[in-house]
Amino acid sequence: MRREIQLRTRREVSLGAVYATLDRLESKNYVKSSLGDPTPERGGRSKRFFRMTPKGVAALNRTHTALQRMTEGLKPIWSRP
């Protein structure tokens, strides 16, 4: 997840910051997490898997729509030399 964010935003993101955001989303019931099996390359630690809840999907749709509406028609302005 962190690699994907770094690739898309071209910014360094710390693992702690990703987890802090995910924890906040989980406290609002937007995502749910579960622990997987421990593996040797993880030093015997479990992996935490995240899954979006229906409430999270609805919130994401709302936010995405709002962002699209806010930026609609703006591109010609900021891409003007």
Next chain:
Amino acid sequence: MNISTDPVCPPRAALRLLNLCAGSAAADAIVGDLLEEYSAASAALDCAAARAWFWRETLRTIPHLLAAGFRSAPWPTAAALIAAYFLRRMTFQVPERLIVFILDRYRVCDAHFNACMFWLSDGVVMGLVFLCALIGALLAIASKGREMTVAAALAAFQLAWTIAGLALAMALLPRFLPNWTVLHELAFSIAIISGGALVRLCRLRRAAHQLAPSPPNAS
């Protein structure tokens, strides 16, 4: 060079720091993610660069691990911190009183003036360092799974309070010069963190001991 024998071999000191700060299962998952990324990084980079990467990521992750400890139980953590702060305030004069009592009781100052002076100056500071370590340990005992969060928070608060007080004094009193107070408070803060770390280490060892398989019966 300290290279551990486990499959991913990250820097041991960094891993110890992470283990100290990762209290909950959720925080443990962060450490696991770092180790997994480290094994990928060590395949792509040379050893020194991979170790530097791990150290950098460790230092960036620790504040989040400490914050995660606070978020996992904010009210009990805040209550423990307030109690520890007042305990520290109430017991602040205990080492000095104890040393003065012992020196009086055994008339040390009459026979050994230099020793008496040492105990009244440096001895008091050492007593306060020990007291701070004890308070850090007590605080950590009361906050299972969040030992380093509470210890680091109390130490940081205490240090910030002292620095703010000194800055105010310097601003209001033109002739005021900062003395040894900052260094003493720094030592007290380190002692609080050390007390918390000691409790955390003991708990980690006990947990590892309980998880270790018991040796087969000789008979």
